[in-house]
Amino acid sequence: MTNDHAIVVEGLHKSFGDVHALAGIDLVVPRGSVLGVLGPNGAGKTTAVKVLTTLLAPDSGRAIVDGRDVVAEAEAVRRSIGLAGQSAAVVDELSGRENLEFIGRLFHLSAAESRTRASELLESFGLTDAAERRAKTYSGGMARRLDLALSLVAHPRVLFLDEPTTGLDPRARNDMWAVIRQLVAEGTTLLLTTQYLEEADELADDIVVFDHGKVIAQGTADDLKDTIGGDVVEFTVEDKGTVATALRAVSGCGEGEPSATEEGEITVRAGRNGSAVLLEVVRRLDKSKLTVFGLGVRRPSLDDVFLALTGHKADDDDEIEGAA
Amino acid sequence: MSTYTADLTSKLRFGAYDALVLTRRNLLVWFKVPAFIVFTVIQPVMFTLLFRYVFGGAISTGLKGGYVSFLLPGVIGQTAAFTSFGTAISLAFELQKGTIDRLRSMPIARSAVLLGRLGADLIRLLITVLIMIAVGYAVGFRFSGGVGGAALMIVYSLLMGLAMCCISAFIGLAIKDEESVQAFGLIWVFPLTFVSSAFVPVASMPGWLQAFANNQPVSQMVGAMRALALGHPPQAPYGDHLWLGPLWMVAVMAVFIPLAVRTYRRA
Ligand SMILES: Nc1ncnc2c1ncn2[C@@H]1O[C@H](COP(=O)(O)OP(=O)(O)OP(=O)(O)O)[C@@H](O)[C@H]1O
Ligand SMILES: [Mg+2]
Numbered sequence: 001m002t003n004d005h006a007i008v009v010e011g012l013h014k015s016f017g018d019v020h021a022l023a024g025i026d027l028v029v030p031r032g033s034v035l036g037v038l039g040p041n042g043a044g045k046t047t048a049v050k051v052l053t054t055l056l057a058p059d060s061g062r063a064i065v066d067g068r069d070v071v072a073e074a075e076a077v078r079r080s081i082g083l084a085g086q087s088a089a090v091v092d093e094l095s096g097r098e099n100l101e102f103i104g105r106l107f108h109l110s111a112a113e114s115r116t117r118a119s120e121l122l123e124s125f126g127l128t129d130a131a132e133r134r135a136k137t138y139s140g141g142m143a144r145r146l147d148l149a150l151s152l153v154a155h156p157r158v159l160f161l162d163e164p165t166t167g168l169d170p171r172a173r174n175d176m177w178a179v180i181r182q183l184v185a186e187g188t189t190l191l192l193t194t195q196y197l198e199e200a201d202e203l204a205d206d207i208v209v210f211d212h213g214k215v216i217a218q219g220t221a222d223d224l225k226d227t228i229g230g231d232v233v234e235f236t237v238e239d240k241g242t243v244a245t246a247l248r249a250v251s252g253c254g255e256g257e258p259s260a261t262e263e264g265e266i267t268v269r270a271g272r273n274g275s276a277v278l279l280e281v282v283r284r285l286d287k288s289k290l291t292v293f294g295l296g297v298r299r300p301s302l303d304d305v306f307l308a309l310t311g312h313k314a315d316d317d318d319e320i321e322g323a324a
Numbered sequence: 325m326s327t328y329t330a331d332l333t334s335k336l337r338f339g340a341y342d343a344l345v346l347t348r349r350n351l352l353v354w355f356k357v358p359a360f361i362v363f364t365v366i367q368p369v370m371f372t373l374l375f376r377y378v379f380g381g382a383i384s385t386g387l388k389g390g391y392v393s394f395l396l397p398g399v400i401g402q403t404a405a406f407t408s409f410g411t412a413i414s415l416a417f418e419l420q421k422g423t424i425d426r427l428r429s430m431p432i433a434r435s436a437v438l439l440g441r442l443g444a445d446l447i448r449l450l451i452t453v454l455i456m457i458a459v460g461y462a463v464g465f466r467f468s469g470g471v472g473g474a475a476l477m478i479v480y481s482l483l484m485g486l487a488m489c490c491i492s493a494f495i496g497l498a499i500k501d502e503e504s505v506q507a508f509g510l511i512w513v514f515p516l517t518f519v520s521s522a523f524v525p526v527a528s529m530p531g532w533l534q535a536f537a538n539n540q541p542v543s544q545m546v547g548a549m550r551a552l553a554l555g556h557p558p559q560a561p562y563g564d565h566l567w568l569g570p571l572w573m574v575a576v577m578a579v580f581i582p583l584a585v586r587t588y589r590r591a
Pocket of ligand 2: 162
């Protein structure tokens, strides 16, 4: 059974003093698939990654990576995995190439093999032009790509990426996504943590949602969106006196009845057909001659997921933050 | 049984190899950072010259060759202790940055990160000591204990550096935060090096300080190094014993290596 699974986790617990960073986690990741671990600050994502990459011993429970136990067979696990942690772990003073070559040497490649492997990776990560420059001079996106390249030197079968795009601008994030997709296409099993539902949606086959060290939801991106009612069409009426008219006009467009805020912002839950509902809303507003602004489809955010699953927003939890 | 032995030797071989790769990496980083060069080369040279010319006239040592003969082994001992600051800073920085986590997630020898750090720091110290000896020669210092004595003095300085770096490795790994290490990592070194026989004869200190200054490890090491460099029999102010200092260093390592290793595993 463990053989077709790259990662199996059962009842994993890890506490730091009073903080239960992992409070009983179960996970299964089939070979060649991508698991997105979604959760707010302090949810336990990094702790889980550290246990799975042999950096941290769990208090109890079991974790098997590539068929080996992360505690009893840590050495063997280290041969199968690659890790790009939450911050770019590159040596700033060395060039991109030197960073890669030293990791190659530590995997006992010869000097020539290390050089070849470094060139390959620099090429496929778009870093060839910056290869000889100190990593210190790299942009955030380049440093992250180099960091990912460093984790791939020895062709790991299971890859762990801890928030690979946090802090990147949209373009750098898109570049990173393209690189990750290519890796996955080559058959690497990937566990990726993220704070963005959109990212998990883009990259992951399955998603687990962490909160306070527990898995509070699990499934495909579509499953999760169903749980929270899917896309949302929003607009704001210019004249607040027309809210009632507007509500009547768009009634029945989406799922359930539309709702309005005191500021005149109207929300229509659209399920999975955001664009169809949007079109219908536009037609009806046009017909009723109402003036509105800010009309658009919004994809559900992590906040929506949390609101729906836990009844609290992702970031209004000071208790856990304070312990960080 | 025989496969076990083979395993063990190949493990040791790979362990040494991994440590060597990391030593090379750490030295390369050192060569590329001007601030590190200043700290490890220019500062000790400056200390040598400052003490030689500013304090030298006021301190009488009764030694042939004057104060510079007294000073050089002492300032080399101080440098060996100060070198360890770099060990603490680098380890704390690498922990914070995540580069140590990357190395720990790789199939390399458990000991390689610490050994690679210590290896690079000792080579760095050796280079500094050789430069200081050259500068010393330019301002009047002479070895008078023969080539053997000179070589042994250098070995002693490296042993002292190693022991101090082990203490610092523990401090850097335990504090884990580069800025705090910047602030506190060197505090323990000051009383140890200045309340010692490194710069002035202990006899010139108030009585209550002498008891400490005479018997603490830095004085013991510096005294022995002075005796070796100058070819005197070990006696005050040249150090009472040639072996008491090294014994101290071994004791320090016996305490701090296990502490550093344990902290590294849990960091
Ligand atoms: N070494 C540690 N010592 C004490 N507490 C810790 C330690 N590491 C993590 N924690 C605590 O465990 C909890 C989970 O932390 P973790 O880093 O796993 O969260 P995360 O989901 O990765 O958060 P983020 O999105 O901020 O990276 C937090 O409350 C954190 O403060
Ligand atoms: Mg994290």
